[in-house]
Amino acid sequence: MPYSAPFSEDQRDCLQELTNVAMGAAGESLAAFTNTFVTLSIPVISAFQPSEISVGLKSVQTGENVSAVAQPFQLGDIECYALVVITESSFTDLAQFTGRWVDNESVAGELLTDMAKTLNDTCLNGMSEMMDLPLRVETPDVVALNTPLEALQLQDIAGWDTAISIEINYHLEDHPFNCDLLLLFNDQSADEIRMVLDGMIDI
Amino acid sequence: MAIPLLICDDSNMARKQVTRSLPDGWDVDITYATNGVEGIEAVRAGHAEMLFLDLTMPEMDGYEVLEHIRAEKHKSIVIVISGDIQPEARERVLALGALEFIKKPINKEKLENVLQTYGLI
Numbered sequence: 001m002p003y004s005a006p007f008s009e010d011q012r013d014c015l016q017e018l019t020n021v022a023m024g025a026a027g028e029s030l031a032a033f034t035n036t037f038v039t040l041s042i043p044v045i046s047a048f049q050p051s052e053i054s055v056g057l058k059s060v061q062t063g064e065n066v067s068a069v070a071q072p073f074q075l076g077d078i079e080c081y082a083l084v085v086i087t088e089s090s091f092t093d094l095a096q097f098t099g100r101w102v103d104n105e106s107v108a109g110e111l112l113t114d115m116a117k118t119l120n121d122t123c124l125n126g127m128s129e130m131m132d133l134p135l136r137v138e139t140p141d142v143v144a145l146n147t148p149l150e151a152l153q154l155q156d157i158a159g160w161d162t163a164i165s166i167e168i169n170y171h172l173e174d175h176p177f178n179c180d181l182l183l184l185f186n187d188q189s190a191d192e193i194r195m196v197l198d199g200m201i202d203i
Numbered sequence: 204m205a206i207p208l209l210i211c212d213d214s215n216m217a218r219k220q221v222t223r224s225l226p227d228g229w230d231v232d233i234t235y236a237t238n239g240v241e242g243i244e245a246v247r248a249g250h251a252e253m254l255f256l257d258l259t260m261p262e263m264d265g266y267e268v269l270e271h272i273r274a275e276k277h278k279s280i281v282i283v284i285s286g287d288i289q290p291e292a293r294e295r296v297l298a299l300g301a302l303e304f305i306k307k308p309i310n311k312e313k314l315e316n317v318l319q320t321y322g323l324i
Contacts, residue, residue: 010215017214020259021307024286031289040259040287042213130308201216 003047005164006190011197012045015166018200019043019183022126023168026181029122030170033115034097039171047164050157053182054149056165057085060180064088066149067108069116071140072156073124076133078192081157081184082124084116086177088146093177109142116140119181123168131196160186205232209251211242211268212284213260217307221255221284224314226324239263243271251279253323256301258285258292269299282317284309 007015020043027038041059048055060066064087071082086094094111095102102108117140128135144152157163168181185193208231212218218235225231234250236242240262245251254272258265265283272279283296286307293304303317318324 013215017216020214021286024259024288024307027287028289031291037291038289042259042261 003049003162005045005047006187007045007194007197010201011194014197014201015045015193016043018127018130019166019168021130022123023170023181025126026119026123026168027170029118030115030172030179033118034094034172034177036097036175036177037173039173041169041171044167045165046167047162050160050163051153053083053152053154053163053184056163056167056182056184057149057152057180058167059169060085060087060178061149062087062178064149065146066144066152067091067112067142067146068144068152069112069140070143070154070156071116071120072138073120074136075124075128075131076192076196078133078185078189078196080189081154081182082116082120083143083154083182083184084112084119084179085144085149085152085182086112086115086179090177090179093172093175105145108145112142112145113140115179119170119179123181131200133196154184157184157186162187164190205230207232207234207250207252209234209236209242209245209254209279211236211239211245211254211260211265212257213237214257217257217284217309220309221314224309224311226311226315226318229324239265239268242268246272246277246279247275251277254279254281256281256283258283258287258296266295266299269296269301273300280323 031038046056068085166183170179281301284305
């Protein structure tokens with residue numbers, strides 16, 4: 001059964017635009033974190049089975065292994081996940097830009113978590129401000145280190161009927177660095193998001 | 204006479220936000236474009252004495268639109284309105300000939316300030 005994101009054209013447009021503004025702010029944070037210029041692309045909204053997260057991660061389907069950090073967050077009462085996924089070759093870039101020596105998994109996880117927090121904090125605060133909903137973020141967790149993309153699983157969302165996602169891709173100019181920030185929510189959260197979007201569209 | 208104003212943004216909501224932020228009573232004749240290709244066509248057709256331009260768009264992005272405007276020597280006054288708030292993005296668009304850069308989300312006050320600063324209203 002094909003999955004389709006449960007938004008009208010106006011809702012999709014509104015969600016995409018406010019994500020676009022939030023990701024722009026997060027892009028600036030990433031640029032500051034890495035001392036480079038960040039290339040932004042248009043956010044993509046998808047829906048899929050929770051066991052097939054890779055479907056929502058089109059921009060990092062390069063055949064390379066990936067590493068990922070998941071951070072649960074709430075916008076008002078809306079439960080969501082922010083999943084930051086980077087390709088393996090991005091690690092070399094990241095280590096180099098930040099001047100860190102990555103020689104074991106714990107340092108790798110720390111670097112990944114720091115980068116994810118940098119992106120998530122700015123992006124999610126931006127969304128919270130524009131949607132006029134209070135933001136609460138939980139602790140980020142490394143959920144994959146050097147794993148095939150297809151094997152990437154998020155236990156917390158395994159029970160969902162459908163996963164709905166907004167894929168936000170970040171490239172660094174002139175570098176292989178390639179990172180997806182995937183915002184994930186379920187059908188119930190989508191209902192609440194629709195109500196918020198409708199309120200924004202009517203203004 | 205009304206000023207031909209082109210608003211070029213792929214988001215319908217963003218186009219509406221820009222339109223709502225225009226100064227009251229400003230005599231403009233608005234054309235809308237939903238990507239850079241439509242945008243540069245509207246510029247060529249003379250619909251853009253002023254252009255409010257987004258950067259991240261499908262088909263052709265705002266940087267390319269600016270490059271075309273410069274290469275084809277159009278006289279449009281371009282104000283970039285974008286969510287890409289990296290200082291370098293601003294520097295790049297100004298180097299490509301844009302007059303000013305406004306950070307999204309746009310509002311009446313931000314737009315009027317810029318228009319007043321440059322004596323455009």
